Amino acid sequence: MIVLKTARELGIMKQACAISARALKLIGEAVEPGVSTAELDRVAEAYIRSEGAVPNFKDYNGFPATACISINDQVIHGIPNKKTIINQGDIVSVDLGAMFEGYNGDNAATYACGDISPEAQRLIDTTRESLYEGIKKACVGNRIGDISEAVQRYVEARGYSVVRDYVGHGVGTSLHEAPEVPNYGVSGRGIRLVAGMTLAIEPMVNIGKHNVKVMPDGWTVLTADGSLSAHFEHTVAITSSGTQIMTIA
Ligand code: MG
Numbered sequence: 001m002i003v004l005k006t007a008r009e010l011g012i013m014k015q016a017c018a019i020s021a022r023a024l025k026l027i028g029e030a031v032e033p034g035v036s037t038a039e040l041d042r043v044a045e046a047y048i049r050s051e052g053a054v055p056n057f058k059d060y061n062g063f064p065a066t067a068c069i070s071i072n073d074q075v076i077h078g079i080p081n082k083k084t085i086i087n088q089g090d091i092v093s094v095d096l097g098a099m100f101e102g103y104n105g106d107n108a109a110t111y112a113c114g115d116i117s118p119e120a121q122r123l124i125d126t127t128r129e130s131l132y133e134g135i136k137k138a139c140v141g142n143r144i145g146d147i148s149e150a151v152q153r154y155v156e157a158r159g160y161s162v163v164r165d166y167v168g169h170g171v172g173t174s175l176h177e178a179p180e181v182p183n184y185g186v187s188g189r190g191i192r193l194v195a196g197m198t199l200a201i202e203p204m205v206n207i208g209k210h211n212v213k214v215m216p217d218g219w220t221v222l223t224a225d226g227s228l229s230a231h232f233e234h235t236v237a238i239t240s241s242g243t244q245i246m247t248i249a
Contacts (some may be wrong), residue, residue: 001045001178001198002170002173002177002178002191002198003170003173003177004158004176004194004195004197005130005172005196005197005198005237006196006222009103009172009197010198010237010239010244010246012100012101012102012103013071013099013103013104013105013235013237013242013246014067014125014170014237014244014246015028015100015103016047016053016097016099016100016101016103016104016105016246017099017105017107017235017246017248018098018246018247018248018249019047019048019053019097019098019100019223020048020050020105020106020107020235020247021105021106021247022047022111022246022249023044023048023066023067023096023098024044024048024094024096024107024108024109024247024249025249026043026044026047026068027040027041027043027044027067027094027096027098027111028094028109028111028238030043030090030099031086031111031112031113032086032113032114033086033087033088033113033114034085034086035085035086036066036080036081036082036084036085036086037059037069037071037078037079037080037081037085037086038080038081038082038084039068040067040069040080040086040089040092040139040198041065041067041069041096044066044067044096044156045058045065045066048066048175051098051100052079052100053098053099053100053216054098054099054100055067055096055097055098055099056097056098056099056105056106056174057095057096057097058065060175062198063077063079063219064079065079065080066070066080066096067080067092067094067095067096068093068094068095068096068108069084069092069093069094069095070092070093070094070095070138070220070221070229070231071084071086071090071091071092071093071221072090072091072228072229073092073222073226073228073229074093074181074220074221074222075092075094075163075204075206075212075221075222075223075225075229075231076095076166076204076221076228076231077165077219077220078093078219078220079217079219079223080219086113087113088113088114088115089113089114089115089116089117090113090116091110091111091113091116091118091123091228091230092110092111092113092114092123093108093109093110093111093229093230093231094108094109094110094111094113095107095108095202095231095233096126097175102173103173104171104172104173104174104175104235105171105232105235105246106171106175106200106202106233106235106247106248107130107200107233107234107235107247108176108231108232108233109125109128109203109231109232110127110128110230110231110232112124115160118119118169119207119228120228122158123160123205123207123229123230124147124230126154126155126158126160126205126230127155127203127204127230127231127232128206128230128232129154130150130151130154130162130183130203130205130232131151131156131201131203131232131233131234133150133151133153133154133166133200134147134148134150134151134183134203135147135201135234135243135245136150136238137138137150137187138150138193138199138236138238139238139243140193140195140202140238140239140240141191141193142192142193143187143188143189143190143192143193144179144180144181144182144185144189144190144191144193145185145186145187145188145189145190145203146187146188147181147199148181148182148183148184148185148186148187148190148194149184149186149187150187151183151184151201151203152184153183155203155205160205160207161203161206161207161208161209161210162184162203162204162206162210162211163183163205163210163229164182164183165212165221166204166212166221167180167181167182167183167202168180168181168199168200168202168203168233169181169200170181170197170198170199170200171199171200171235172198175207179191179223181197181201181202183202183203183204190238194237195238195240196237196238196239197237197238198233198235198236198238198246199235199236199238200234201231201233201234201236202233202234203231203232203233203234204229204230204231205230205231205243206223206225206227206228206229207223207227207228207229208223208225208226208227209223209224209225209227211223211224211225212224221228221240233247234242234246235245235247
């Protein structure tokens with residue numbers, strides 16, 4: 001069931017999303033050679049709690065941390081830990097959210113550690129841009145497939161692949177709600193978008209093939225071919241007066 005949100009609810013959700021966005025930004029600013037993913041996670045958790053919010057990934061299906069931190073060929077769901085150290089040249093995908101007064105925000109971004117290869121930079125830029133291509137299509141009267149196709153078309157035109165095994169989603173009082181928002185598909189298909197929907201749109205893009213595999217830890221998702229992967233996500237609200245990106249710091 002798709003839950004539509006009232007203007008009052010969107011107001012609260014916007015606060016949850018702003019906290020989520022600031023926590024993400026703080027991690028981005030803390031990415032540097034030598035820092036562990038556990039230290040990055042602590043920065044975000046401390047900030048979210050200082051705002052009276054709750055890190056909503058923590059304990060979600062047993063996930064042990066505030067942020068998913070995934071390096072290089074890791075796509076999503078990397079578990080922060082003291083032994084994983086960020087190195088110069090790495091790309092670091094961070095996904096996190098905050099729950100505030102019962103409503104959830106969810107966002108992600110891929111950060112560069114120092115100087116990265118031109119190919120890695122192009123991947124990051126393409127993934128970020130594909131998110132905005134999808135958001136442009138997230139408006140009243142369009143369908144989910146319009147978002148999906150816009151992302152896929154943009155990514156594949158640049159020679160990359162969109163991950164298919166994981167998708168975007170509705171978000172609200174639950175971190176994951178209906179509908180699913182795939183990053184591949186056909187325009188004109190899928191459910192129609194109406195005012196009051198809140199969606200987490202989140203392209204995951206691989207330089208190589210779209211196939212992924214899960215590490216023995218049961219969480220970390222890697223590209224099957226070892227190619228680099230990037231991930232960007234915003235929570236957006238579809239309203240009759242336009243689509244709002246909620247996860248703005
Ligand atoms: Mg999400």
